Amino acid sequence: MVGLIVKRFLQLLLLLFGISFLVFMSMHIAPGDPATVIGGPTATESDLEAIREELGLNRPVLVQYVDYIRGVVQGDLGYSFQNNQSVTEAIMTRFPQTLNLAVASMIVAILIGVPAGIISAIKQNSWFDFSSTTIALAGISIPNFWLGAMLILIFSVQLQWLPVGGLSAPFWTIEGIKQLILPAITLGTASAAMIARMSRSAMLEVIRADYIRTAKAKGVKAWSVIWVHALRNAMIPVITVIGLNFGFLLGGTIITEQVFAINGVGRLMIDAIAARDFPVVQGTVLLVATLFVVVNLIVDIVYALIDPRISYD
Amino acid sequence: MRKQSVQWFVFILLAIVTLAGCSSDASESGSDSGSGVSQELTYATTSDVVGLSPIDTNDSVSSAVIEQVYETLFVRDPETMEIKPRLAESYETPDDTTWVIKLKEGIKFHDGTPFNAEAVKYTFDQFMSEERAAPRASLLEPVESVEVRDEYTVVIKTKEPYGPLLAALSHTNASIVSPKADKGGDLNQNPVGTGPFVFEEWVQGSHVTLSKNEDYWQGAPQLEKVTMKVVPEYSTAVSMMQTGEVQFIDAIPTEQLPRIESLKDVEVQKREGTPVYYLGFNMNKEPFNDINFRKAVSHAINREAYVKQLNGLGTKNESIIGPKVFGYDKGASDAGYSYDPEKAKQIIEENGFEGQQITLLAANRESYMKMAEIVQAQLSEVGLNVEIETMEWGTFLDTTAEGNFQMTFLGWSNSTADGSELLYPNLHSDNIGSSNRMGYNNSEFDKLVDQSRVTVDQEVRKQKLMEANLMAIKDAVWIPMHHGVVTAAYNKSVKGLQIDPTGQWSLYNVHIE
Numbered sequence: 006m007v008g009l010i011v012k013r014f015l016q017l018l019l020l021l022f023g024i025s026f027l028v029f030m031s032m033h034i035a036p037g038d039p040a041t042v043i044g045g046p047t048a049t050e051s052d053l054e055a056i057r058e059e060l061g062l063n064r065p066v067l068v069q070y071v072d073y074i075r076g077v078v079q080g081d082l083g084y085s086f087q088n089n090q091s092v093t094e095a096i097m098t099r100f101p102q103t104l105n106l107a108v109a110s111m112i113v114a115i116l117i118g119v120p121a122g123i124i125s126a127i128k129q130n131s132w133f134d135f136s137s138t139t140i141a142l143a144g145i146s147i148p149n150f151w152l153g154a155m156l157i158l159i160f161s162v163q164l165q166w167l168p169v170g171g172l173s174a175p176f177w178t179i180e181g182i183k184q185l186i187l188p189a190i191t192l193g194t195a196s197a198a199m200i201a202r203m204s205r206s207a208m209l210e211v212i213r214a215d216y217i218r219t220a221k222a223k224g225v226k227a228w229s230v231i232w233v234h235a236l237r238n239a240m241i242p243v244i245t246v247i248g249l250n251f252g253f254l255l256g257g258t259i260i261t262e263q264v265f266a267i268n269g270v271g272r273l274m275i276d277a278i279a280a281r282d283f284p285v286v287q288g289t290v291l292l293v294a295t296l297f298v299v300v301n302l303i304v305d306i307v308y309a310l311i312d313p314r315i316s317y318d
Numbered sequence: 319m320r321k322q323s324v325q326w327f328v329f330i331l332l333a334i335v336t337l338a339g340c341s342s343d344a345s346e347s348g349s350d351s352g353s354g355v356s357q358e359l360t361y362a363t364t365s366d367v368v369g370l371s372p373i374d375t376n377d378s379v380s381s382a383v384i385e386q387v388y389e390t391l392f393v394r395d396p397e398t399m400e401i402k403p404r405l406a407e408s409y410e411t412p413d414d415t416t417w418v419i420k421l422k423e424g425i426k427f428h429d430g431t432p433f434n435a436e437a438v439k440y441t442f443d444q445f446m447s448e449e450r451a452a453p454r455a456s457l458l459e460p461v462e463s464v465e466v467r468d469e470y471t472v473v474i475k476t477k478e479p480y481g482p483l484l485a486a487l488s489h490t491n492a493s494i495v496s497p498k499a500d501k502g503g504d505l506n507q508n509p510v511g512t513g514p515f516v517f518e519e520w521v522q523g524s525h526v527t528l529s530k531n532e533d534y535w536q537g538a539p540q541l542e543k544v545t546m547k548v549v550p551e552y553s554t555a556v557s558m559m560q561t562g563e564v565q566f567i568d569a570i571p572t573e574q575l576p577r578i579e580s581l582k583d584v585e586v587q588k589r590e591g592t593p594v595y596y597l598g599f600n601m602n603k604e605p606f607n608d609i610n611f612r613k614a615v616s617h618a619i620n621r622e623a624y625v626k627q628l629n630g631l632g633t634k635n636e637s638i639i640g641p642k643v644f645g646y647d648k649g650a651s652d653a654g655y656s657y658d659p660e661k662a663k664q665i666i667e668e669n670g671f672e673g674q675q676i677t678l679l680a681a682n683r684e685s686y687m688k689m690a691e692i693v694q695a696q697l698s699e700v701g702l703n704v705e706i707e708t709m710e711w712g713t714f715l716d717t718t719a720e721g722n723f724q725m726t727f728l729g730w731s732n733s734t735a736d737g738s739e740l741l742y743p744n745l746h747s748d749n750i751g752s753s754n755r756m757g758y759n760n761s762e763f764d765k766l767v768d769q770s771r772v773t774v775d776q777e778v779r780k781q782k783l784m785e786a787n788l789m790a791i792k793d794a795v796w797i798p799m800h801h802g803v804v805t806a807a808y809n810k811s812v813k814g815l816q817i818d819p820t821g822q823w824s825l826y827n828v829h830i831e
Contacts (some may be wrong), residue, residue: 029361035713036713036716036717037710037712037713037715037716038715038716041715041716041719042715043376044376045376045377045453045715048456048752048753048754049456049743049749049753050752052451052456053449053752056453087368087369088506089504090507095522098522103378149552154554157554157557161557161561162560162561165561168563169554169558170549170558170563171524205461250437262550263550263551265551266547266548266550266551266558268521268522268548273523276365276366279711279712280712292538
């Protein structure tokens with residue numbers, strides 16, 4: 006296990022290095038000059054030249070990259086082109102909101118997805134199964150921004166139960182939880198649907214297995230067969246889906262953050278891309294990539310814990 | 319496993335039910351003024367401020383906050399559009415290149431620093447310094463020096479006579495900053511001005527909070543607290559207006575107007591404004607540099623019909639300098655090549671433009687995409703072959719600055735409301751390769767614009783601008799699509815809010831009833 010973690014960690018470093026290079030170069034190659042965005046349509050050529058000089062953009066790209074990497078290795082992600090704020094600081098102030106949102110969405114997704122999938126499997130071809138698979142399909146198909154806008158109109162504007170947006174209150178307070186509910190449902194719905202489908206098919210496979218029949222035959226209670234014997238084995242593919250989804254959730258909060266006015270990393274990234282704020286784009290992409298890889302590593306470790314047959318040594 | 323899951327499930331279910339039961343009113347609190355009504359105002363913007371230093375920023379969201387915290391030497395009266403002194407007391411011009419400005423006495427910055435000639439000199443020196451690279455440095459580009467004559471008198475010398483100086487000095491970006499605060503820290507993060515509101519905090523990406531300046535030189539404002547909240551989705555901001563989380567939004571997009579107008583507690587203010595939106599031609603490419611081609615395009619576009627679908631958020635006027643901008647003349651309103659598809663067809667036929675392939679470039683923001691679709695349809699009717707290319711804003715700015723387009727749409731906010739500041743950057747040959755994106759090069763026109771800039775006599779300036787305006791209209795280098803109508807929507811309890819034709823507003827006279 007330790008070997009696995011060390012190996013994965015080294016892979017992570019290599020991967021991040023590659024990603025940083027790709028992002029850095031693609032930002033510089035892509036059309037759109039940070040100076041023209043900062044200067045706006047009114048800027049004259051001499052204004053632009055002065056801005057470029059100030060940002061160090063008229064040095065060779067490779068020199069800029071080496072400088073950047075030197076900073077990153079020392080934990081310094083650079084400074085925003087737009088307002089000179091430290092990128093590390095900008096990310097750190099926003100990351101908690103994104104993490105809250107992703108975790109809350111995951112909770113929503115698991116709470117809805119896993120039970121729905123299992124009940125569907127146990128009661129295969131029942132009305133419950135039929136309606137839950139239909140809803141799951143709809144859940145995957147509904148675009149986030151539409152669902153979010155609808156939830157706001159119903160629960161905030163019409164019923165006035167929940168606030169429209171922002172995660173301004175800490176998540177452990179009642180206000181904080183209220184602020185999280187709608188965004189979490191919006192972001193978690195697609196994952197819930199995916200988890201439900203995966204749980205259903207995994208469960209269907211397992212409950213037909215020999216050892217389940219044996220357990221039933223020797224008189225184990227029905228709930229015990231399902232929850233103790235079947236579930237643990239059915240969970241392995243489900244955990245993969247959950248893990249992958251969590252990675253996507255962390256990186257995919259952009260639209261939900263836009264709709265609900267949440268000040269998270271996703272919005273930081275999208276605003277930075279529009280403003281050609283290279284250091285911020287690089288910092289946020291590195292963060293999302295790191296999280297994705299780390300979550301995958303954790304999933305692998307959980308496999309080993311949950312299934313004694315899996316070993317990485 | 320089972321017990322735990324059930325417990326969790328029940329817990330969450332209970333939590334949701336309980337929370338849903340709590341009314342959201344509980345969270346609302348605020349300092350009350352004598353009347354018992356909370357004097358706190360929250361407004362929403364779709365993007366965050368870039369920074370809070372007038373010297374170092376150049377965007378409308380930042381300007382809106384800067385307007386409340388800082389003040390300029392001069393200000394344009396929103397009613398008469400005349401320029402009058404604000405932090406200045408009076409001014410005189412002993413010769414064409416010298417401006418002696420007397421300042422008001424006894425005013426202090428929020429940090430206690432006295433407002434005086436030193437502060438003005440410091441601000442403008444920073445504004446013009448090459449090292450600082452102020453994005454609007456061009457406003458004071460013709461200024462040679464700023465000198466302190468005595469504690470409350472500054473002398474501004476210009477390289478040549480500079481007519482729009484007062485307009486430039488009334489621009490938000492030319493606001494006076496506290497020298498102490500700028501030297502000791504970052505004004506972008508900690509703005510210090512003389513305005514009616516004092517900066518409290520800026521949580522990037524989330525909000526900016528201001529509080530009332532008790533010692534404001536014109537008397538403290540009535541609002542105790544002002545919060546600017548970043549809400550990227552306009553429709554979310556409208557929902558927030560409905561629930562009371564936000565009391566004020568501006569710059570209403572056309573498609574949101576019907577929804578906002580249907581809200582019963584919301585007042586909508588519309589006002590003829592200074593912005594102009596236009597279709598421009600790349601003057602360095604065939605056949606766009608042919609006056610006949612541009613005439614044909616102009617005759618083919620039904621601007622009346624186009625403006626109708628803006629729900630009242632735009633007016634039709636063929637003049638490039640709009641009615642709210644200095645240098646406008648009524649006679650220019652229909653001086654362009656008006657809608658006449660038959661004439662368009664005729665010109666196209668005579669000059670062999672039939673089936674001409676055109677790529678219409680549109681940035682994917684504001685109403686440009688809509689303009690492109692309408693113009694595409696109308697040009698197709700007269701026999702031109704139009705394709706639309708859309709681009710993200712950053713890419714668009716670069717592409718157009720490099721001249722890689724044929725025809726495109728753009729707007730100009732005219733935030734100084736002075737025609738020289740419209741014609742010079744956009745159409746004068748000095749700025750080809752940067753802000754003169756169309757590459758318009760007409761020496762006669764240049765001369766008129768130069769004269770409008772170097773003359774201090776405002777009447778002469780106006781005359782020159784009128785002539786230059788007519789020349790550009792006749793050259794059809796820009797076809798104005800519409801002149802902007804500036805808007806604001808606010809809760810009916812908000813009183814005293816008045817938007818300027820430039821789209822800016824001051825919260826100084828606002829209170830909540």
